[in-house]
Amino acid sequence: MTNTAREFRQGVIDILPVIAAASVIGLLWGTLAAGKGLSPLETGLMSFGVFAGAAQFVAIELWQDPAPWFFLTVTVFIVNIRHVLMGASLSRHMGNIPSGWRAPLLYMMADENWAFSERRALTQPLTMAYYLGLGLPMIVTWTTTSVIGALAGAWLQDPAAYGFDFAFSALFIGILAGFWKGPKTGAVLAASAVVAAVAKLTIPGAWYIVLGGLAGVLVAVLLHAEKEEEEAEAMS
Amino acid sequence: MTLHLTTLAAIIGMALATYATRVAGLFLMRHVNVKGRTKAAFDALPPAILMAVIAPTILATGIAETIAAGVTAASAFLRLPMIVTVLIGMASVVLLRMII
Numbered sequence: 001m002t003n004t005a006r007e008f009r010q011g012v013i014d015i016l017p018v019i020a021a022a023s024v025i026g027l028l029w030g031t032l033a034a035g036k037g038l039s040p041l042e043t044g045l046m047s048f049g050v051f052a053g054a055a056q057f058v059a060i061e062l063w064q065d066p067a068p069w070f071f072l073t074v075t076v077f078i079v080n081i082r083h084v085l086m087g088a089s090l091s092r093h094m095g096n097i098p099s100g101w102r103a104p105l106l107y108m109m110a111d112e113n114w115a116f117s118e119r120r121a122l123t124q125p126l127t128m129a130y131y132l133g134l135g136l137p138m139i140v141t142w143t144t145t146s147v148i149g150a151l152a153g154a155w156l157q158d159p160a161a162y163g164f165d166f167a168f169s170a171l172f173i174g175i176l177a178g179f180w181k182g183p184k185t186g187a188v189l190a191a192s193a194v195v196a197a198v199a200k201l202t203i204p205g206a207w208y209i210v211l212g213g214l215a216g217v218l219v220a221v222l223l224h225a226e227k228e229e230e231e232a233e234a235m236s
Numbered sequence: 237m238t239l240h241l242t243t244l245a246a247i248i249g250m251a252l253a254t255y256a257t258r259v260a261g262l263f264l265m266r267h268v269n270v271k272g273r274t275k276a277a278f279d280a281l282p283p284a285i286l287m288a289v290i291a292p293t294i295l296a297t298g299i300a301e302t303i304a305a306g307v308t309a310a311s312a313f314l315r316l317p318m319i320v321t322v323l324i325g326m327a328s329v330v331l332l333r334m335i336i
Contacts, residue, residue: 017319039238042247049251054289059250066242073249080257082285087261089281092270094262106258111289118282163326166301169290170308170325177312179283192284196291209288216284217277224276 004129011116011133017174018112019137021167022053023145028164029056030149036063040150047146051139052110055079058206079206085213086114093121097128108135115175122178184223192216300332 001009026047033043050056055076062068062075087106094102105128113134117126179185196212203211270278294305308325316324 014318017322020319021322038243041239042243045239045244046247046250049247050254052254055250055254059246066240067246069242069246069249072246073253076250077253077257080254082289083254083257084260084264085281086285087258088265088268089261089278091262091265092278102262103259106262107255109258111286115282115286161330163330166293166304166326166329167322169293169301169305170322170329171318172286172290173294173305173308173325174312174318174321176283176286177309179286180313185283188280188284189287192287193291193295196288197295200292201296208292209285212288212291213281213285216287217280220280220284221273221277224273228272 004127007127007129008133011130011135012137014116014120015113015134015137018171019141021164021171022112022138022141024164024167025053026142026145027149027152029053029060030146030151031153032057032060032149033063033146034150034153036060037065038063038150040147043150044143044147048139048143050076051108051142052076052080053142054111054206075205079209082209082213083109085210086111090114090117093117093126096125097131101128105131105135108139110135110138112171112175113138115172119175119178184220187223188216188220191219298333298336300329300336304329304332 029047030040030043033046034040038046046056046059050059058079059072059076062072087109090106090109091102094105097105113131116134117131120126120130176189192212192215195215196208199208199211268274290305294301304325307328308321311321311324
């Protein structure tokens with residue numbers, strides 16, 4: 001097997017648990033979309049074009065007929081604003097990807113494949129093949145299961161009964177463990193978790209993700225400044 | 237197979253807004269030199285964002301979810317395969333919801 005094929009295959013293997021969970025979430029989203037009057041074609045177009053689970057759930061929640069397209073566009077932008085930070089971070093690891101491909105490839109950057117890409121970059125260079133191995137199966141799965149959901153109607157009555165509503169949280173916890181570097185990571189995670197949870201309860205919309213993320217980053221910067229001061233003192 | 241004009245407008249608007257957020261970071265980073273404090277900030281970003289996404293579910297939903305998150309974290313730190321960690325998380329949340 002060539003190196004490219006091996007990288008692609010590893011990406012597909014890494015993303016399999018996500019695919020399993022995303023299929024169910026995609027079916028669920030498709031049934032909700034059909035319930036709001038979207039046709040299977042419209043459902044598939046949105047899942048392929050937007051390709052952002054959280055934003056799509058929020059949009060369907062707010063959906064009316066006729067579609068308030070400007071309001072939906074702005075809302076989706078806010079829900080997805082975390083992507084700006086994620087893309088900024090990921091772009092540091094795209095050195096091995098031809099520069100003309102970087103912007104088009106970012107279309108498929110979602111929470112899960114981004115997290116696996118970042119995790120990969122901790123130990124080895126991120127390749128386009130690995131990135132595509134993560135992303136392409138997600139796009140195909142998300143789009144097809146959305147359409148199937150829209151066609152099938154409301155057969156998936158209660159995903160919570162099987163714990164599927166917890167699948168993404170469990171997955172993220174699993175990914176997070178790979179970022180653990182000691183007590184400092186603990187402080188970053190604690191700040192992020194507390195601020196995000198409080199923001200979710202007090203501020204309407206999806207700002208909690210950005211606020212929690214920034215709180216974690218702030219703690220990391222403060223801890224870093226402390227370390228620099230200690231080093232400066234040791235030098236003098 | 238129907239496709240309404242306003243629905244299509246909404247889909248295109250949402251798709252463009254989402255792509256704008258995805259690609260913006262790439263262009264921002266062309267003017268940033270990542271070292272020292274900036275590097276510390278960016279290194280903390282992935283775990284901080286991931287935690288922020290799930291924090292409401294694991295901290296502010298119920299006792300069952302919070303305990304299940306702890307069980308999942310323990311499995312993750314035992315270096316179990318990802319799919320096993322996810323299944324343990326799902327199973328524990330179902331069981332805990334029955335008990336609590």
